Amino acid sequence: xxxxxxxxxxxxxxxxxxxxxxxxxxxxxxxxxxxxxxxxxxxxxxxxxxxxxxxxxxxxxxxxxxxxxxxxxxxxxxxxxxxxxxxxxxxxxxxxxxxxxxxxxxxxxxxxxxxxxxxxxxxxxxxxxxxxxxxxxxxxxxxxxxxxxxxx
Amino acid sequence: xxxxxxxxxxxxxxxxxxxxxxxxxxxxxxxxxxxxxxxxxxxxxxxxxxxxxxxxxxxxxxxxxxxxxxxxxxxxxxxxxxxxxxxxxxxxxxxxxxxxxxxxxxxxxxxxxxxxxxxxxxxxxxxxxxxxxxxxxxxxxxxxxxxxxxxxxxxxxxxxxxxxxxxxxxxxxxxxxxxxxxxxxxxxxxxxxxxxxxxxxxxxxxxxxxxxxxxxxxxxxxxxxxxxxxxxxxxxxxxxxxxxxxxxxxxxxxxxxxxxxxxxxxxxxxxxxxxxxxxxxxxxxxxxxxxxxxxxxxxxxxxxxxxxxxxxxxxxxxxxxxxxxxxxxxxxxxxxxxxxxxxxxxxxxxxxxxxxxxxxxxxxxxxxxxxxxxxxxxxxxxxxxxxxxxxxxxxxxxxxxxxxxxxxxxxxxxxxxxxxxxxxxxxxxxxxxxxxxxxxxxxxxxxxxxxxxxxxxxxxxxxxxxxxxxxxxxxxxxxxxxxxxxxxxxxxxxxxxxxxxxxxxxxxxxxxxxxxxxxxxxxxxxxxxxxxxxxxxxxxxxxxxxxxxxxxxxxxxxxxxxxxxxxxxxxxxxxxxxxxxxxxxxxxxxxxxxxxxxxxxxxxxxxxxxxxxxxxxxxxxxxxxxxxxxxxxxxxxxxxxxxxxxxxxxxxxxxxxxxxxxxxxxxxxxxx
Numbered sequence: 001x002x003x004x005x006x007x008x009x010x011x012x013x014x015x016x017x018x019x020x021x022x023x024x025x026x027x028x029x030x031x032x033x034x035x036x037x038x039x040x041x042x043x044x045x046x047x048x049x050x051x052x053x054x055x056x057x058x059x060x061x062x063x064x065x066x067x068x069x070x071x072x073x074x075x076x077x078x079x080x081x082x083x084x085x086x087x088x089x090x091x092x093x094x095x096x097x098x099x100x101x102x103x104x105x106x107x108x109x110x111x112x113x114x115x116x117x118x119x120x121x122x123x124x125x126x127x128x129x130x131x132x133x134x135x136x137x138x139x140x141x142x143x144x145x146x147x148x149x150x151x152x
Numbered sequence: 153x154x155x156x157x158x159x160x161x162x163x164x165x166x167x168x169x170x171x172x173x174x175x176x177x178x179x180x181x182x183x184x185x186x187x188x189x190x191x192x193x194x195x196x197x198x199x200x201x202x203x204x205x206x207x208x209x210x211x212x213x214x215x216x217x218x219x220x221x222x223x224x225x226x227x228x229x230x231x232x233x234x235x236x237x238x239x240x241x242x243x244x245x246x247x248x249x250x251x252x253x254x255x256x257x258x259x260x261x262x263x264x265x266x267x268x269x270x271x272x273x274x275x276x277x278x279x280x281x282x283x284x285x286x287x288x289x290x291x292x293x294x295x296x297x298x299x300x301x302x303x304x305x306x307x308x309x310x311x312x313x314x315x316x317x318x319x320x321x322x323x324x325x326x327x328x329x330x331x332x333x334x335x336x337x338x339x340x341x342x343x344x345x346x347x348x349x350x351x352x353x354x355x356x357x358x359x360x361x362x363x364x365x366x367x368x369x370x371x372x373x374x375x376x377x378x379x380x381x382x383x384x385x386x387x388x389x390x391x392x393x394x395x396x397x398x399x400x401x402x403x404x405x406x407x408x409x410x411x412x413x414x415x416x417x418x419x420x421x422x423x424x425x426x427x428x429x430x431x432x433x434x435x436x437x438x439x440x441x442x443x444x445x446x447x448x449x450x451x452x453x454x455x456x457x458x459x460x461x462x463x464x465x466x467x468x469x470x471x472x473x474x475x476x477x478x479x480x481x482x483x484x485x486x487x488x489x490x491x492x493x494x495x496x497x498x499x500x501x502x503x504x505x506x507x508x509x510x511x512x513x514x515x516x517x518x519x520x521x522x523x524x525x526x527x528x529x530x531x532x533x534x535x536x537x538x539x540x541x542x543x544x545x546x547x548x549x550x551x552x553x554x555x556x557x558x559x560x561x562x563x564x565x566x567x568x569x570x571x572x573x574x575x576x577x578x579x580x581x582x583x584x585x586x587x588x589x590x591x592x593x594x595x596x597x598x599x600x601x602x603x604x605x606x607x608x609x610x611x612x613x614x615x616x617x618x619x620x621x622x623x624x625x626x627x628x629x630x631x632x633x634x635x636x637x638x639x640x641x642x643x644x645x646x647x648x649x650x651x652x653x654x655x656x657x658x659x660x661x662x663x664x665x666x667x668x669x670x671x672x673x674x675x676x677x678x679x680x681x682x683x684x685x686x687x688x689x690x691x692x693x694x695x696x697x698x699x700x701x702x703x704x705x706x707x708x709x710x711x712x713x714x715x716x717x718x719x720x721x722x723x724x725x726x727x728x729x730x731x732x733x734x735x736x737x738x739x740x741x742x743x744x745x746x747x748x749x750x751x752x753x754x755x756x757x758x759x760x761x762x763x764x765x766x767x768x769x770x771x772x773x774x775x776x777x778x779x780x781x782x783x784x785x786x787x788x789x790x791x792x793x794x795x796x797x798x799x800x801x802x803x804x805x806x807x808x809x810x811x812x813x814x815x816x817x818x819x820x821x822x823x824x
Binding site: 017 | 318
């Protein structure tokens with residue numbers, strides 16, 4: 001089936017099998033490898049992307065379902081060509097370890113900040129309920145992001 | 153220079169799943185659908201008739217097991233565990249390769265599965281030609297007669313756990329111009345090289361192993377696995393790159409799970425709380441096949457059963473047994489958490505039996521000087537450490553306030569055996585560093601930077617830690633067993649000292665010239681365990697019942713000796729990560745099998761990994777209770793949390809529910 005998906009402002013068109021997942025489209029058709037595949041069942045959040053501004057686990061959606069949608073992946077996240085507030089907070093705190101989950105955390109964190117204006121502990125715990133980090137025990141991530149505000 | 157630690161925030165890491173070489177073939181593996189069966193025929197794909205090789209033992213162990221059955225690359229004659237590779241297919245299209253699995257026809261006759269340790273001891277042997285299911289028998293310590301006024305005993309067990317790094321296993325193998333190039337997510341490029349050479353009968357010099365960005369491991373990526381051999385074999389046959397990425401379902405079924413240990417122990421003591429001795433049995437379920445590490449696991453657990461205590465008598469019989477389950481492997485702590493859980497649960501039992509505070513009972517049994525236990529374990533001055541730690545975390549104050557705090561006293565024995573290698577090259581205005589132990593961002597770069605600043609005065613932003621690679625550094629060991637800060641740190645330190653001498657000899661004075669000097673230095677030296685490497689860890693926990701029924705750890709305290717801390721953030725992150733894993737091990741995390749030997753969990757959540765809502769309030773303090781013998785004074789930390797948290801968390805829950813916890817994960821049905 002022919003689909004066209006706008007990823008980070010650019011249209012990608014391809015003739016894909018109906019069973020192709022969105023994450024495979026992003027990684028294999030668009031060639032954007034920053035979105036990772038951790039569990040293929042929606043339990044880990046490593047493949048999180050934004051669809052029309054809202055977080056979605058891209059392993060749970062088919063590419064054909066995303067036809068015509070606007071998607072933001074980790075490669076499209078940032079601010080003025082540099083890191084955004086969430087990326088800066090995670091970077092300066094040295095909170096992350098193996099980095100496999102990180103892009104999912106950045107994507108969801110970026111949405112949570114946009115939605116709430118500030119990342120309180122409650123916002124963090126609610127927003128990241130679908131993101132697994134196996135290395136840090138989450139506490140360093142919570143500490144790094146707590147109090148981050150949107151700078152306009 | 154973009155530091156790797158910055159790349160992850162922009163999605164610029166390169167994990168093995170991200171590698172796409174031209175003409176790649178995708179490998180898929182057909183796995184045993186039952187735990188125990190006689191194979192009558194396999195039609196289609198590559199199977200044991202094409203590749204009848206066995207794996208060799210590589211990875212963490214320093215003890216040699218003997219006479220065990222090692223895992224074949226493909227099931228031969230029998231399927232011995234659910235998930236065992238039976239056949240393999242490949243195609244240039246990944247989706248089609250998966251479809252091709254359906255074309256393989258396997259006929260088999262089911263056999264009665266041996267699932268538990270009890271099954272192993274009572275049912276017929278799973279391996280032909282064996283008389284029973286016993287892999288190894290061990291006796292640790294000596295029999296003793298003196299038994300004391302009080303005896304407490306218990307059957308204690310820790311369920312198996314799948315390591316579940318967020319990145320599953322994966323490999324790209326490419327046989328090209330007479331050399332096998334391997335790109336892999338691993339803890340040790342040298343284990344992979346040795347394992348592939350051994351299994352495929354190749355010369356190690358013809359195998360080059362490149363570690364790619366590695367998304368966590370926790371023990372699961374230290375060994376060589378069948379799929380790595382299969383991918384290499386196909387690449388040698390087809391002369392094309394072959395890629396295999398493990399699915400999460402495959403990880404849950406076939407990646408080596410850790411733990412799976414049981415103990416029947418008695419603790420003899422006097423009414424004043426002084427322990428006289430510990431005796432009993434320790435069993436480990438090694439699964440369908442063994443290696444050096446799993447076959448000797450009961451001996452390793454028993455050797456540290458006296459923990460930080462001055463217990464004069466110990467006599468433990470250890471048994472490792474085969475079952476029709478996935479081969480067992482290391483999981484963060486690998487034997488240390490088992491020993492700690494066993495002895496610490498008995499200490500709590502003793503405290504309850506004689507009506508004494510559990511911390512008090514523990515203090516009573518600590519040596520203030522050097523002590524060598526009957527199992528050969530040497531600890532030095534543990535009493536002062538734990539006395540201070542209890543005060544620092546406010547144990548006595550909280551106790552006075554009526555709060556119910558579980559504590560555990562532990563030791564962390566780092567796996568320093570074999571030492572480690574490092575290479576530093578000063579070129580193009582930067583210092584490039586390779587370690588023998590493949591870093592996967594337990595934040596080794598932080599201690600590497602610290603050491604280079606310390607020894608050579610090089611600014612942190614001029615230092616890059618690269619992935620491990622046999623082409624860059626021909627000798628090395630691996631990262632596991634809380635060893636990296638000690639042995640890899642020492643190797644970096646010694647290589648840096650060598651560079652300093654070279655620079656002085658050449659009259660290089662400023663760091664700018666040094667960083668463009670083209671100088672390079674390597675260091676490798678074996679290491680042996682020294683008591684100064686063993687650190688003490690005090691962990692405490694407080695629990696609550698959500699809605700009156702659901703236990704949760706609300707607060708925990710860690711007071712850990714880390715020697716000279718090389719990086720605050722790295723040490724903190726290792727401890728917080730370990731604590732949450734250790735708590736999940738008590739509450740939710742387990743690889744359980746049904747009666748037929750099929751794993752119950754099919755997803756990450758069903759495996760019980762911790763989510764963000766389970767994180768307790770943490771109070772993490774690390775101190776230097778003496779430097780280690782390493783030149784930079786570091787001790788280990790990676791496994792401290794998984795050693796310390798389970799007994800403390802189990803006690804905390806026991807205190808609020810009044811129900812004794814002897815097995816992990818706790819059984820919710822009996823709790824309320």
